[in-house]
Amino acid sequence: MSWDNVKQRNPQRRYVTSKLRHALDELTKNDVKGLSRIDKVYHKVDDCMALVNLYQCQDCGMLHFDSALYCKNKLCPICAYLRARKYMSVLVPRFNRMLKSGYKINFLTLTIKDTKTLTEGLNILKKAWRYMTDRDPFSKSTFRKMFIGGIYAIEIKKGKYSGLWHPHIHLLVVKDHFSKDFDLIKGLWEMACQKVANTTDKIGSVDIRGVKGKNNRYTNNIDDLESITSAVVECVKYVTKFSFDNFSSFDLLELCNNLYNSRLFSTFGCMRESEDEDIDNDYKEVVKKLVCSNCGSLEFDSVTSTIDKCMNVEVRDFDKQYLSDKEVVDGLTALMEVLLKKEYEQ
Numbered sequence: 001m002s003w004d005n006v007k008q009r010n011p012q013r014r015y016v017t018s019k020l021r022h023a024l025d026e027l028t029k030n031d032v033k034g035l036s037r038i039d040k041v042y043h044k045v046d047d048c049m050a051l052v053n054l055y056q057c058q059d060c061g062m063l064h065f066d067s068a069l070y071c072k073n074k075l076c077p078i079c080a081y082l083r084a085r086k087y088m089s090v091l092v093p094r095f096n097r098m099l100k101s102g103y104k105i106n107f108l109t110l111t112i113k114d115t116k117t118l119t120e121g122l123n124i125l126k127k128a129w130r131y132m133t134d135r136d137p138f139s140k141s142t143f144r145k146m147f148i149g150g151i152y153a154i155e156i157k158k159g160k161y162s163g164l165w166h167p168h169i170h171l172l173v174v175k176d177h178f179s180k181d182f183d184l185i186k187g188l189w190e191m192a193c194q195k196v197a198n199t200t201d202k203i204g205s206v207d208i209r210g211v212k213g214k215n216n217r218y219t220n221n222i223d224d225l226e227s228i229t230s231a232v233v234e235c236v237k238y239v240t241k242f243s244f245d246n247f248s249s250f251d252l253l254e255l256c257n258n259l260y261n262s263r264l265f266s267t268f269g270c271m272r273e274s275e276d277e278d279i280d281n282d283y284k285e286v287v288k289k290l291v292c293s294n295c296g297s298l299e300f301d302s303v304t305s306t307i308d309k310c311m312n313v314e315v316r317d318f319d320k321q322y323l324s325d326k327e328v329v330d331g332l333t334a335l336m337e338v339l340l341k342k343e344y345e346q
């Protein structure tokens with residue numbers, strides 16, 4: 001992990017903990033019960049990187065970032081960013097391979113009508129997805145013929161004006177040939193939503209999404225490394241970045257209760273690989289040598305600290321020598337770095 005990436009996100013982490021702290025205080029004052037989950041989330045995010053392992057160069061004294069205890073909570077801006085990097089490093093090359101082999105890629109959004117509670121919205125969304133891709137034999141075979149694989153990401157939002165919850169699914173799908181199947185997927189999704197919500201009203205809808213491609217131009221054609229990188233960033237950012245500004249204390253409580261044990265991201269079909277089971281786990285870097293980036297020395301003493309203390313002293317990343325290229329997994333391409341940085345700047 002890179003120290004600079006982590007350090008830049010620490011102020012956001014503190015912002016999130018202050019929002020959670022404020023929500024907890026307000027809810028307690030109003031005698032709201034059932035605060036154990038939000039309380040846990042608050043403590044987790046507050047404790048993220050409370051233990052940081054550093055190595056101090058024996059020759060020049062320079063401190064280097066080695067590792068830390070991460071909270072891994074979905075609401076933690078540091079952990080969310082690291083998770084986004086991990087997803088990117090795995091998924092962009094996978095999609096790019098498909099593109100190069102002649103497959104087509106589409107970006108779709110599956111929505112449902114806004115709901116009063118997040119639980120209700122997530123429930124319909126997840127059930128409809130399962131109905132369409134698995135439970136209903138006709139839908140399942142139609143879906144699998146259309147899309148041979150892809151990634152699925154749930155974004156949780158509140159409607160700006162309605163004040164209602166608006167969870168929806170972003171889909172990046174792979175097709176083995178070009179076909180006009182928008183009406184077909186639209187029909188499947190609408191039917192699935194009606195079935196699981198037990199209504200005859202039309203509550204589901206589907207949009208085709210564009211992404212920023214070459215020269216920052218908006219495009220529906222995802223057909224080169226630039227547009228595929230941009231599409232994957234779009235997809236992963238929804239599950240790894242929450243906007244807290246328009247959330248009330250009650251909203252935060254609802255969010256914390258619903259995020260627990262809830263899967264917001266997955267891969268399917270040809271985009272699925274066995275390693276995805278632990279896509280959330282850290283990669284283990286196998287490093288041959290750690291080198292002082294200040295003086296080149298190889299001798300260090302180990303020091304423990306906290307992220308907040310580290311903010312006030314100079315800490316650097318090691319110069320690392322790896323055993324093989326395969327282990328340099330944290331190294332995203334320059335393009336991925338730029339696009340991710342843009343999305344996670346604030």
Ligand SMILES: [Zn+2]
Pocket residue numbers: 045048049070071072073076077078079080
């Ligand atoms: Zn964290």
Ligand SMILES: [Zn+2]
Pocket residue numbers: 057058059060061062292293294295296297
């Ligand atoms: Zn040194």
